[in-house]
Amino acid sequence: MKKQIQELLLQSLAVLESKEIIPASNDLVIKIENSRGSKHGDFASNIAMTLAKTAKTNPRQLAQNIIDKLPESDVLERVEIAGPGFINFFLKQNAHQATVIDILNKGHQYGDSIVGANTPTLIEFVSANPTGPLHIGHGRGAAYGAAVASLLKKTGFDVSCEYYINDAGRQMDILAISVWLRYLQHSGTDVPFAENAYQGDYITDIAVKLHNEHAGEFILPAESFIALFKEEDPELKIDSLIKYCIDNLGEENYRIVFDAGLDSILITIKNDLIGFGVEFDNWFSERSLVESNTVKQCIAKLIKNDWVYEKDGAQWFRSSKLGDEKDRVLIRENGQATYFASDVAYHLNKVERGFEKIIDVWGADHHGYIARVKASMQALALSPEKLEILLVQFATLYRGKEKLQMSTRSGEFITLKELQDEVGKDAARFFYIMRKSEQHLDFDLELAKSESNDNPVYYIQYAHARICSVFRQLAEKGIKYQQAVALKDVSSLNEPHEIKLLATLARYPDVIENAAITYEPHQLAYYLRDLANDFHTYYNANQFLVEDDVVRNARLTLIAATKQVIRNGLSLLSVSSPEVM
RNA sequence: GCCCUGGUAGCUCAGCUGGAUAGAGCGUCCCCCUCCUAAGGGGAAGGCCAGAGGUUCGAAUCCUCUUCAGGGCACCA
Incomplete structure (x- = not known):
């Protein structure tokens, strides 16, 4: 219009x-x-x-x-x-009325758009380190990324969703050590646990499973390395343990322990995400970048164009020449590549795969990272403007007034799974995207669980259920309703509440398009709230199942259209549309 | 110190990228089921859009400064 x-x-x-x-x-x-x-x-x-x-x-x-x-x-x-x-x-009135016809003809495709012009688009999100189950904090990135991806698909972008697995860094070695120490303890070896290792119970579960499959294979005599625990600095202690473990267990065995941890956690993460309604097209391994020498090649390319220099034994990237605050290390003094080096290679890889629009969803604490990644793309002549980095603020969890704290290392955190089990997928998904992503989010468990009008999810779902109920009544009363016939005359839809509802329904495609191009799924959440409100108002003001066939049929097409739009909108957020509540 | 975010009703937040009397929900107060689910609806009260300058026909929105809150400034990821 x-x-x-x-x-x-x-x-x-x-x-x-x-x-x-x-x-x-x-x-x-x-x-x-x-x-x-x-x-x-x-x-x-x-x-x-x-x-x-x-x-x-x-x-x-x-x-x-x-x-x-x-x-x-x-x-x-x-x-x-x-x-x-x-x-x-x-x-004109009939221009309003025509929206009903439009919606019911298009059905689940109502609101689709082609602005995306099939642009090959990669959206990477969650990408939590596989060192433990996903927690509440990751949930927001998951819900937000998935919603943005759905919106972009609906608006004609050719979208691919990807999870970047950080399976190559030191954190992963710490995970391996954590599993190994628990494994030794489970085997009856008397060793302490490193305070910097991962404390969660899931580590023990993995160790027990490893023990069941490889009993005794990875045991080293405690007295040979117990001295390492005397180191005061916890970071140095864990590094020496890692080194000891690799040297004495051998690369191959160490890899088995390492993979036991990685694989097990990855499976948990995948399952939790599927349960949360989030699916990825690709799981991209950081290790694959290292093993295929992509990282090395990438650095070589930078060196060739004089973007790298040596200082204090490390290899530095001249990012300060390209808008970053300072230069960044690619290869550390000890010869190890930094996480940033992998990331440079990863973004090169993304471009080489042909993506025109590359979206990274990051936690807000990574914002200092933006400049250096963009700088690296510029240095590699990869048009940094293709890269769109969306930051998501952390969510703070409340139970009523009580603030719940968490930290991954200590193992004291609420997992995404626990959240879902407690409040349900619908409420969790909706609450996560209800706020603008760069805004801090207070997630109140009590509110998400409450089955009252405090809870916007139920409010919207209730509108849907009410409409379904009307159609059930219709069947019970044995009244005939054929949509095709009813659509032939909708000219009776002239009541103020009907015009209002029609106008809101007509806005839907705009809302989708705008929410998509601005990456703001919360706009859809607010819209659905408005739509539900218009419907409830109408419901209270006018009777649908009236005597007059023409009026009744017209009204039924209007609420059927409303039902369709609620369904379309909620499904984009992966929230269900119940028929009965 | 530097760099990001944010400050809008008592509380939690929108505000369509510069438009007409600033909007929701919750909370408070009043009203509405002989009627398709009251998990609903209607109405009232509640605001110096943090503060000060500037840009123009016009600013909650854009620019500068001040202030407060959160976050970031590694050879960690």
């Missing part, structure tokens, strides 16, 4: 340009907005006000000129000038 009005305005302006009432311009942006109150019509444009200056005339006069040259249209009832020079458009 907006596009139609835009087109009309464009034609009018073309006439005015030809008469030199306004100067010719080729980059004219015509903004049409949904009016807030109905007295300002259905749509409004401020075009006269923005053009008034260059046209050297006053806005109201110009608005009148524009209106005079507006072509005939069968959707417009009338057009008015208001305020300082707004042009308000009032739609």
